[in-house]
Amino acid sequence: MSVVVTLKINDIDVSGQEDETILDVAREHDIYIPTMCHLDGLSSVGACRLCLVEVKGMNRLVTACTVKVAEGMEVYTETERLKKYRRMLVEMLFSEGNHICSVCVVNGRCELQSMAGRVGVQHITLPYYNPLRTLDTTHERFVIDRNRCILCTRCVRVCDEIEGAHTWDLGGRGIESHVVTDLNTFWGDSPTCTGCSKCVHVCPTGALFEKGRSVTEMTKHREFLPYLTMMREKK
Amino acid sequence: MTTQKARIATIWLDGCSGCHMSFLDIDERLLALAKVADLVYSPLVDHKKFPEDVAVTLVEGSVSSTEDLEKIKHVRAHSKFIVSMGDCAVTGNVPSMRNPLGVDVILRRAYLEEGLENPQIPSLVVPKLLPLVKPVHAVVKVDVYVPGCPPHAETLFYVVSELLAGRLPDLTKMTRFGV
Numbered sequence: 379m380s381v382v383v384t385l386k387i388n389d390i391d392v393s394g395q396e397d398e399t400i401l402d403v404a405r406e407h408d409i410y411i412p413t414m415c416h417l418d419g420l421s422s423v424g425a426c427r428l429c430l431v432e433v434k435g436m437n438r439l440v441t442a443c444t445v446k447v448a449e450g451m452e453v454y455t456e457t458e459r460l461k462k463y464r465r466m467l468v469e470m471l472f473s474e475g476n477h478i479c480s481v482c483v484v485n486g487r488c489e490l491q492s493m494a495g496r497v498g499v500q501h502i503t504l505p506y507y508n509p510l511r512t513l514d515t516t517h518e519r520f521v522i523d524r525n526r527c528i529l530c531t532r533c534v535r536v537c538d539e540i541e542g543a544h545t546w547d548l549g550g551r552g553i554e555s556h557v558v559t560d561l562n563t564f565w566g567d568s569p570t571c572t573g574c575s576k577c578v579h580v581c582p583t584g585a586l587f588e589k590g591r592s593v594t595e596m597t598k599h600r601e602f603l604p605y606l607t608m609m610r611e612k613k
Numbered sequence: 614m615t616t617q618k619a620r621i622a623t624i625w626l627d628g629c630s631g632c633h634m635s636f637l638d639i640d641e642r643l644l645a646l647a648k649v650a651d652l653v654y655s656p657l658v659d660h661k662k663f664p665e666d667v668a669v670t671l672v673e674g675s676v677s678s679t680e681d682l683e684k685i686k687h688v689r690a691h692s693k694f695i696v697s698m699g700d701c702a703v704t705g706n707v708p709s710m711r712n713p714l715g716v717d718v719i720l721r722r723a724y725l726e727e728g729l730e731n732p733q734i735p736s737l738v739v740p741k742l743l744p745l746v747k748p749v750h751a752v753v754k755v756d757v758y759v760p761g762c763p764p765h766a767e768t769l770f771y772v773v774s775e776l777l778a779g780r781l782p783d784l785t786k787m788t789r790f791g792v
Contacts, residue, residue: 478710479791480700480762486791495789501703501750501758508712508745 385451400442400453401429411455412464412496414471414489415530416443417580419603420539425531427467428493431455439463464497473504474553476511476525482584483596489582490528511556516566519589520578524556527585533557533577540606545571557585576603619668619777622654623698624688626681627708627746628674631763632699633657636671638766646770649777665691669776671698671769672755675708676747680740689753694776698769700762700790702749709746716742759784761792 380395387400387409394403399422404411414426424441431442434452439460442453454460471477471490479485494500511524534546534557545568549558559565578586579598587596625633633656637643653667654660663684670692676682689695700706711719720742725732749755759772768788775782 472704476710476713477790478704478706479789480706481710482791491790495785498785500760500784500789501697501748501755503750505751506705506709506712508709510713 383447383449383451385447385449385453387453388455389452394447396446396448398447400431400433400440400445400447400451403447404442404453404455409455411442412493413443414493414528414582415532417532417536417600417603419605419607420532420535420580423531423535425529426471428464430460430463432457432460461497465499468494468497468499469502469504471528472499472502474507474509475528476509477583481593482526483587483591483593484584484598485594487594487597488584507553509553514559514565515589516564517568517571517573517589518566519573520565520575521587521589522557522559522565523585523587525585526583527557528583529555529557530582531557532580532582533586536576536580536603540603541572541574541576543570543572543574546577619650620653620664620666621650621669621671621773621777622652622663622667622688622692623657623671623673624654624663624684625656626672626674626685626702626749627677628699628701629707630656630673632671632673632701632769635761635763635766636698636769639770640766642770646773650773663687663691667692669694669696669773671696671773672702672749673698675701675705676743676749676752677708678740678742682743682752685749685753694756695749695753696757696759696772696776697749697755698759698772699764700760702755703758703760704790705746705748706762709748712745716744757782757784759788760790761788762790764788764792 380397382393383396384393387404392403392407401411412428414428416422422443424444429442430439432454433440479491513523515521537546538544545559547558548555549562550556559568560570578588579600652658653664670688672695676685697703701708720734724734759768772782
């Protein structure tokens with residue numbers, strides 16, 4: 379039996395189960411915390427750092443998607459410090475890749491683009507990194523354009539946790555990190571990929587898309603995911 | 614007593630002119646604007662030299678060549694407010710897609726590898742390309758950012774109206790990258 383704990387988020391009294399994360403409890407109480415790498419139905423990894431919150435008495439910021447609630451916790455989600463860091467994080471995501479919204483397949487439906495609007499980023503103060511990144515069109519139906527990848531690892535997790543294929547993984551280190559298929563071979567040659575398209579649809583940006591889609595033409599469908607997870611857990 | 618009209622200008626750096634087209638799309642409100650402001654320099658009017666003391670300059674395009682760089686520095690020195698108009702000015706946008714590849718690669722592709730009759734990389738008259746395409750604010754101070762490709766006519770009219778009324782426009786709800 380799970381234990382109910384009471385805590386405060388932004389000075390509002392709330393309650394949750396002790397096995398829930400700060401993000402879970404905040405959402406149950408309609409308190410918005412921005413997220414990018416988190417997706418309902420997948421495990422949480424705290425990769426994007428956008429859900430950072432302040433917890434009274436802790437000397438570091440914590441990711442709301444991975445840290446569990448506790449009795450008497452006092453959480454703050456909208457401090458000036460957090461707002462500043464969120465803008466900085468979004469700017470860093472933009473500056474380290476090649477995000478050209480106007481010619482992107484998901485222009486108008488991109489989570490990075492809408493997050494920029496949400497946290498108030500209207501220009502990038504950091505210098506652009508302009509990396510030379512690769513694009514793999516060898517798969518029969520899909521494309522991976524690493525220029526648009528923000529390393530959220532949703533594709534890696536959905537392929538491993540839901541599809542059970544584990545075609546995707548991370549290769550390289552630091553600023554050179556990038557998503558790879560199998561042992562960094564061409565996607566079209568993959569013996570593990572089932573062609574299920576789950577990675578394409580969970581991708582928050584235009585990094586993964588269906589062939590034949592032009593600018594603004596790619597819509598992602600993620601409704602299946604919480605449903606699949608829920609039905610499996612019931613079993 | 615005569616009331617002084619505000620002096621506004623627009624310049625066109627490395628962009629497709631779509632932002633200027635969008636500005637023209639404010640249609641009949643151009644007449645209202647003409648009552649309170651003079652367009653003292655623009656690709657849309659016939660003035661050869663960028664004048665002194667401009668209140669607001671709308672800048673379309675990224676900074677991609679030595680000419681762009683000279684122009685924008687001159688414009689900055691003679692404008693009270695500079696508006697980065699559109700994604701090329703704000704982010705580098707499509708012109709900046711050459712940045713990861715470098716200037717040599719794209720010049721060779723465009724002028725030597727296209728099967729032209731007299732293939733040569735232009736070196737006279739045309740300005741030299743900079744090694745990296747940059748957004749305007751990477752080179753000079755920018756006062757207002759208007760993302761969009763292009764920003765809607767509504768948005769541009771709002772920006773100019775607010776600035777002429779002495780207010781800094783709040784665009785957080787109005788536009789975004791790639792609109």
